Amino acid sequence: MTLEKRPLALTINGQDIGPIDVPAGMPMIHFLHEYLNLTGTHFGCGQGICHACAVMEKRPDGTLAETRTCIFDAHYFNGKSIVTIEGHATHDAQGRLESLTPVQQAFVEHFAFQCGYCTAGFVAGATVFIDELKRAPIRREHLEAAIETALDAHICRCTGYVRYHEAVRQVALATPGCVTD
Structure with missing residues (x-):
C-alpha cells in the first residue's frame, strides 16, 4: 500500500519551499518537523485547543493571522506564507542571532515562560495582536481586556499567563501607534 502524495509549495520564514511531494492529510506540524527540521513549534493537544502549534500566516493583504498547525x-x-518561531528573529549570513523581535525580547525580559513548550504559540499570538493594534489602535483603558482576549485561547500548563500578559502590555505601550490615551 502506498500513501497518496500531492505537491506542496509555500513560503516559510521568507524562503520558498517546494514543490515537495507530501502525504495527503499530513498535519502541518508534522511536515514542519519531519521535512524541514523546524521543531520550535510544538505539538500540544492535537485538537487545536492549546495553540502550542500556532504559527503566523502572512496574508496577501499584509495582515497577519495566527493559524494552528495540528x-x-x-x-x-x-501557496501561503507562514512564519514559524524560527523565523521571527533576525540572523546574520552565518545563521547567528542578530536580534529578537520586540515580542521575543519582552518575553525574555519578563521571563514569560517556564518550560517554554507553549512559548512559540504565544509569540505568534502576541505578534499578531501587536500587528492588529498597529492597524487599529485601542484606548489605554481597554488594553488589559484586549490582551486577555487576544491570548485567551493559548494554554500554558505552567501558569505563566501573568508574565506573558505583562510582556505583551510592555510591547503594546512601547510601540508607537498601538495605544491611545
Missing part, C-alpha cells in the same frame, strides 16, 4: 494538513498551506 488541525490543518500541510496542503491547507499550499
